[in-house]
Amino acid sequence: MNEKGWRPKIVAFVCNWCTYAGADLAGTVRLSYSPEVLLIRVPCSGRVTPFMVLKAFERGADAVLISGCHPGDCHYGSGNYLARRRFHLFKQLMEFVGINPNRLWLSWVSASEGGKFANLIDKMVNEIKSLGKFNYSMEETKGEGTPKHS
């Protein structure tokens, strides 16, 4: 499936208070990390909905990262706890309908963890490279006629 010269496209929803600042720090201390990631700043990881994740996939993302403050550190108190419940369910639902769950990542990166952020992105890019391009529209299956479901 991999075309020559293909590079993964990763969309990262990062929380304004922790991970975005962490990514900023990674830049300030001149750490280099893979440029395949596109950061989208959101007020809180609890703001991210499954809609956004699916929309990113629809528009050609190969993987999505949601990153926020560590549990207990949320600027708004409980946003990251809610995100954790939501995406714990959602990831399993994705897997259930046949989407590789490794295409959705969640992590906690605080404002002081620039190094952790850079490592995370590198690790993610490597893994997605081995997974290959995300085939959103899934090749048609071979079955013909009206399928019967019991």
Added chain:
Amino acid sequence: MKELQNIVKALFKEDKIKSVLGYVTEDYFYNVKPVKISKIEDSEKLTFNPFCVYNLVTYLKKEKDFPLAILVKPCDIRALRVLLLENQLVRSNLFIIGLNCKGIIDKRKITTLFHLEISQIESAEILDRNVKFKFNSGKEILEDIEKCISEKCLVCKDRELEGDCDIVVGEKPAYLPSSEDFLEVKELEALSLEERAEYWNKAFRDCLRCYACIKVCPLCYCENCFVDKTTPQWVAKNYEIGTLRDFHIIRAFHLAGRCIDCGECQRVCPVNIPLRRLNQKLRKILKEEYNYTPGKENEIFLGSFSPGDPDRFL
């Protein structure tokens, strides 16, 4: 039935309700219709039999004519509890009449059993492990319960009505089916990722996007559904497999922690997409990892948290 009709008549007489949501049969015994009755003399027609599959709570979504009485089966009361928990209804506006239920007959199943003879069924009664059908001709047939009642009823173990109903009608079922829950989900989980993708793509590809599953769901009450939104447009207006898959993922996910397994979405689907399995998968995760049963708790699942929630995805 007399008991039920008398209760409703008394309510009308005492002016406690303006109308009642219930079931009537007209032409054929198996042909039950949901109705809203506003006249005392019409309450004679109210009935309850094992063909009353409809979840009447669905009709409360757009109801403005309160106070009203509603007939609920044990699965319907769970939907009602979720709506009350989410502040969609005011409890004092409702008079809840609970109906003890021994299971609901699946019309598709018995059509394959009796074919055209189904129109001659005069009565059907569920007796412990069998269903007794009486026909016009005087013939009586006993059938195994598993061959007749809906899948959802085969795993329904929680049939408690007390506590939430104003009044309960009928006798409690003596025998509860013992089928294991989530069997279909486990079957799918055992497949590989590619096999599952193929299974679901095959099912989703048939989707007509008629949205019957949304319309019939008692818990889908958003005034502006995500499928109709255009700014931003979350789900594109086409029939690509990716779009259809997204639609079904989101539809199921909007019921995460809320779906009470009334099975109506799957029943109304004109192309037989096994929608209940998606909801069952979410119910299974909830039960196994959070010990949460929708319709029984006092907290909204996705609106609450515990610091010890599972986090093995990190």
